[in-house]
Amino acid sequence: MAEHKEPSQRQLRVGEEIKKVIMGVLQRGDMRSKELREAFITITSVRVSPDLRYANAYIMTLNGKNLGIVLEMLNAESGVFRKEIGAKLQLRYTPEIHFRVDDSFAEMDKIEKLFRNPQVAQDLHKD
Numbered sequence: 716m717a718e719h720k721e722p723s724q725r726q727l728r729v730g731e732e733i734k735k736v737i738m739g740v741l742q743r744g745d746m747r748s749k750e751l752r753e754a755f756i757t758i759t760s761v762r763v764s765p766d767l768r769y770a771n772a773y774i775m776t777l778n779g780k781n782l783g784i785v786l787e788m789l790n791a792e793s794g795v796f797r798k799e800i801g802a803k804l805q806l807r808y809t810p811e812i813h814f815r816v817d818d819s820f821a822e823m824d825k826i827e828k829l830f831r832n833p834q835v836a837q838d839l840h841k842d
Contacts, residue, residue, distance in 0.1 A: 720765075722762065722763070722765075723765070725767075726762075726763045726764075726765065726767070729763050729767055729770075729804070729806070729810075730760065730761040730762055730763045730770065731761070732803075732804055733761045733763065733770055733772070733800055733804070733810065733812075734758050734760065734761040734772070736796070736799050736800050736803050736804065737758050737761070737772055737796050737799075737800075737812075738758055739799070740795065740796055740799050741756055741758070745795060745799070746788075746792050746795055747792060747795070748788050748791075748792060750781075750784065750785070750788060751785065751788050751789065751792065754776055754777075754780075754781065754785050755776060755777035755780075756774055756775075756776055756785060756789075757774065757775045757776070757777075758772055758773070758774055759773045759774065759775055759817040759819070760772075760773045760817070761773070763810060764810075766808075767806060767807075767808060767810055768808050768810055768811065769810055769811050769813070770810040770811070770812050770813070771813050771814075771815050772789075772796075772812055772813070772814050772815070773814075773815050773816070773817035773819075774786065774789065774814055774815070774816065774817060775816070775817045782816060786814055786815075786816055789814040790813065790814050793811075793812045793813070793814065796812050797809055797810070797811065797812050800812070
């Protein structure tokens with residue numbers, strides 16, 4: 716089983732810089748797709764590989780609306796984001812960008828519902 720390592724300070728810093736660039740492109744509406752320009756997209760985080768050649772950008776749309784379509788379009792236009800990252804950041808290699816759905820909100824919601832379950836609440840409040 717592979718051991719999960721925490722990202723280095725450099726990975727975290729580069730991830731934050733990439734996130735800023737992607738958000739700038741989204742805010743300016745520099746994409747070809749009209750649907751993307753009109754969608755409310757949040758970049759929740761960007762995780763960069765240790766060699767800084769790959770980056771996963773985690774997204775969420777307002778109320779999860781059209782999430783699958785938006786994800787597909789973002790990945791289809793990843794070259795637009797990559798070009799901007801290459802121009803703005805001084806990196807040896809411009810990372811390949813892959814957009815993914817941020818499912819952490821769904822996980823938190825599931826846990827919250829579990830805690831509200833009467834049987835679980837009963838167990839939590841035992842003395």
